[in-house]
Amino acid sequence: MPSRSLELLVGFFVSLGIAAVFVLTFRVASLDSVGDSGSSYRITAKFENTGSLARGASVKMSGVRIGRVRDIGIDPETFQAVVTMEIDGARNNIPADSNLKILTAGLLGEQYVGVEAGGDPEPLKDGSVVTFTQSALVLENLIGQMLTSFTQKEPKAAQPAEPAAAAPAP
Amino acid sequence: MTTAADSLVRVRSLKFGFGPKVIYDGIDLDIVRGKITAILGPSGTGKTTLLRLIGGQWKPDAGSIEFDGIDVHRQSRSQLFELRKRMGLLFQSGALLTDLSVFENVAFPLREHTAFPESMIRDLVLMKLEAVGLRGAAKLYPSEISGGMARRVAMARAIALEPDMIMYDEPFTGQDPISMGVLIRLIQGLNKSLDLTSVIVTHDVEDVMRIADYVYVLSGGKVLDHGSPAEVQHSKSDLVRQFLNGEADGPVSFHYKAARGYADDLMAGRE
Amino acid sequence: MNFLSPLTEGLRGLGRAVLFLFTILAGIPAALLRPRLILQQIYSVGVLSLIIIVISGSFIGMVLALQGYRTLVNFGAASSLGVLVALSIVRELGPVVTALLFAGRAGSALAAEIGLMKATDQLSGMEMMAVDPIKRVIAPRFIAGLVAMPLLVSIFSLMAIGVAGGHAIGVELLGVDDGSYWSQINQAMHGTDIRDMLIKGTVFGLAISWIAVYQGYHAAPTSEGVSRATTSTVVVSSLAVLALDFVLTAFMFH
Numbered sequence A: 001m002p003s004r005s006l007e008l009l010v011g012f013f014v015s016l017g018i019a020a021v022f023v024l025t026f027r028v029a030s031l032d033s034v035g036d037s038g039s040s041y042r043i044t045a046k047f048e049n050t051g052s053l054a055r056g057a058s059v060k061m062s063g064v065r066i067g068r069v070r071d072i073g074i075d076p077e078t079f080q081a082v083v084t085m086e087i088d089g090a091r092n093n094i095p096a097d098s099n100l101k102i103l104t105a106g107l108l109g110e111q112y113v114g115v116e117a118g119g120d121p122e123p124l125k126d127g128s129v130v131t132f133t134q135s136a137l138v139l140e141n142l143i144g145q146m147l148t149s150f151t152q153k154e155p156k157a158a159q160p161a162e163p164a165a166a167a168p169a170p
Numbered sequence B: 001m002t003t004a005a006d007s008l009v010r011v012r013s014l015k016f017g018f019g020p021k022v023i024y025d026g027i028d029l030d031i032v033r034g035k036i037t038a039i040l041g042p043s044g045t046g047k048t049t050l051l052r053l054i055g056g057q058w059k060p061d062a063g064s065i066e067f068d069g070i071d072v073h074r075q076s077r078s079q080l081f082e083l084r085k086r087m088g089l090l091f092q093s094g095a096l097l098t099d100l101s102v103f104e105n106v107a108f109p110l111r112e113h114t115a116f117p118e119s120m121i122r123d124l125v126l127m128k129l130e131a132v133g134l135r136g137a138a139k140l141y142p143s144e145i146s147g148g149m150a151r152r153v154a155m156a157r158a159i160a161l162e163p164d165m166i167m168y169d170e171p172f173t174g175q176d177p178i179s180m181g182v183l184i185r186l187i188q189g190l191n192k193s194l195d196l197t198s199v200i201v202t203h204d205v206e207d208v209m210r211i212a213d214y215v216y217v218l219s220g221g222k223v224l225d226h227g228s229p230a231e232v233q234h235s236k237s238d239l240v241r242q243f244l245n246g247e248a249d250g251p252v253s254f255h256y257k258a259a260r261g262y263a264d265d266l267m268a269g270r271e
Numbered sequence C: 001m002n003f004l005s006p007l008t009e010g011l012r013g014l015g016r017a018v019l020f021l022f023t024i025l026a027g028i029p030a031a032l033l034r035p036r037l038i039l040q041q042i043y044s045v046g047v048l049s050l051i052i053i054v055i056s057g058s059f060i061g062m063v064l065a066l067q068g069y070r071t072l073v074n075f076g077a078a079s080s081l082g083v084l085v086a087l088s089i090v091r092e093l094g095p096v097v098t099a100l101l102f103a104g105r106a107g108s109a110l111a112a113e114i115g116l117m118k119a120t121d122q123l124s125g126m127e128m129m130a131v132d133p134i135k136r137v138i139a140p141r142f143i144a145g146l147v148a149m150p151l152l153v154s155i156f157s158l159m160a161i162g163v164a165g166g167h168a169i170g171v172e173l174l175g176v177d178d179g180s181y182w183s184q185i186n187q188a189m190h191g192t193d194i195r196d197m198l199i200k201g202t203v204f205g206l207a208i209s210w211i212a213v214y215q216g217y218h219a220a221p222t223s224e225g226v227s228r229a230t231t232s233t234v235v236v237s238s239l240a241v242l243a244l245d246f247v248l249t250a251f252m253f254h
Ligand SMILES: Nc1ncnc2c1ncn2[C@@H]1O[C@H](COP(=O)(O)OP(=O)(O)OP(=O)(O)O)[C@@H](O)[C@H]1O
Pocket: B018, B023, B041, B042, B043, B044, B045, B046, B047, B048, B049, B050, B092
């Protein structure tokens, strides 16, 4: 085997392999990157209940992904869930009083964090804590509440059941 | 016996066996510097084994082997490797590297152990190949040359680093009469011009007797006789004379030792 | 004593293999100084395995897509086809099938080559020329196996998921939407999946190369010994890959 073509073939093989790794990480796993801009900032929010929200889940605004859930923990004092999110640096004008909800994609799909823009001129920054949150719908709570409202308020059954875990709306 | 100073290899009360099978049962042997020593013995005596012991590939069960005053088996691995650069061993099979051409095989020890520039390596390799008459085969691969040619290539490779001693394991088998004569003269010539010490292991009694300075005859784990070719040829031992004259019947059995007699063995199959 | 001997023999074999691994590892720095030798071995274990890897990857991706579609379409979830293919390939089939093919294609060749070198005295010959066969012959082959395996796994997985396998069947043939094929994969998989795939590939590469060079180097110097070394390389490394896969998956499962 002449040494030039050997080098060429091995070089081809190695670059093919490395290219495959890259395509797999970017195309398949999207490398956990939150956007194209490269930079990002972190915000946290407290929820009563995160349901089945998982690390790596999307953060979406009007259905467009703007970030990912980085970490889910527990506040040692209030025992609320603390969700840390990484937001694409290009989205640097999200109002500070925006509302975060844990929503479900489709009927049985994955849970994600939905952002509803507020009206505050001050934007969210690195380290901001979002106070307006709405927890995940937990099916058992929902059914439980429906049953109690049926049994207690027989005459007013037409009134729709409020989700038990709903936090006060802004 | 020669005096200690002029022997390059000194074997003392060497014992060696494969498991229960005893190959050497306490032999003494001296290889004199600058001379050609022949080691003769029937097939399966352990001649190849002796060369591997001298090269430090196997360890003796007892006794010692010294090369130039250094105990071969008391060296660290790197010291042993340094020692091996001073000895060449020509394997019975040639042991050429099959993925390298003839040229590259001869260049192999030079590339591994020297930092010579490419042009110098080329000159040296062609010189060695010319010496064994195979310069024309430089581009061929080991699979494309005959067994006899392979052995000559191995010889060119063994002298590439210009060692102090070369051990030839059956160098003559598979050579036609012409190249045989060439080889004999080559071994003699190298011995003189490079001031080499040569050890030739063979059962080719007649030819080796012409060039050897000293002869050892081994059999059954012992040295049967040693001395100059003339002395050995007129040995008092029946075994040695039988071996040198190539008779099948005599004290040395042509047969590998069997557990029972021939007739018994044949009869055993009918039970 | 007699009925214990298979056990002690097995333990001795294992001990020898571990010591042999240490010898190889000690020889690696010297081998790294000779990149050309490693290059040659990457060619013979990597480049020469490329075709079988590409073809197998494509077919396995295609079969997964067909089977997955048949099941998913019943639940109206055909758009999740990409996830099914990608998860099975990246987490399991990619590393495992590549490793099994690698053991058959490259591991056996490695064992046969080294065993034959031993049987024809080439290794002894090197030793007598004061060249250490561990550094000159074994270590470059070991390194090459270690480098080539994760690359082959990646190529296999990419073929199976994207280029010719699942994508070709799912999107081109069965009409799954291209956008949802990829975006669903994107949702379900993370960088850690790719990292775990590469870890598996590297560990399998180490195991196969180790087993192959060990079997070759310790083969009986006869044609029968070489053929036995070749066979046991394939058998032992296939079993080792499956067992290691279980252990690694259990760890990665958290
Ligand atoms: N690796 C080994 N394991 C066990 N026994 C061996 C081994 N190598 C050689 N033997 C035995 O040792 C004895 C000597 O072998 P050796 O190859 O040294 O003989 P030799 O004198 O060179 O014979 P020949 O002239 O036929 O080459 C033989 O009887 C052989 O059966």
